[in-house]
Amino acid sequence: MTNIAEALRDLNEDRVSALVDEKLQQGISPVDIIKECNxxxxxxxxxxxxxQYYLTELMFSAEILQGVMAKLEPLLASIGGGEQSAGTVVIGTVKGTYP
Structure with a gap:
């Protein structure tokens, strides 16, 4: 398990933030940092x-991850090359009664 993953598992918000900043300074890709957070x-x-953890710990871990994503989203947008469509999705249902 990586340092970021351990800190997130342990709900250590300050350590997660410091490790993310450190990895960004080292030039680690934001995508790789997200993988560690996952x-x-x-x-x-x-x-x-x-x-072993209750709902409060689960919610706190999500808040920590939101903080990480707030740092990484601008960087992800810059490496993404702008808005690109992956395609079109069509969803439908059959009209009428089902036998």
């Missing part, structure tokens, strides 16, 4: 599922 959030989910 590992930490998955660990929080496992602790919640096992009953």
């Amino acid at each position: 590992e930490g959030i998955a660990a929080v989910g496992d602790l919640f599922a096992s009953g």
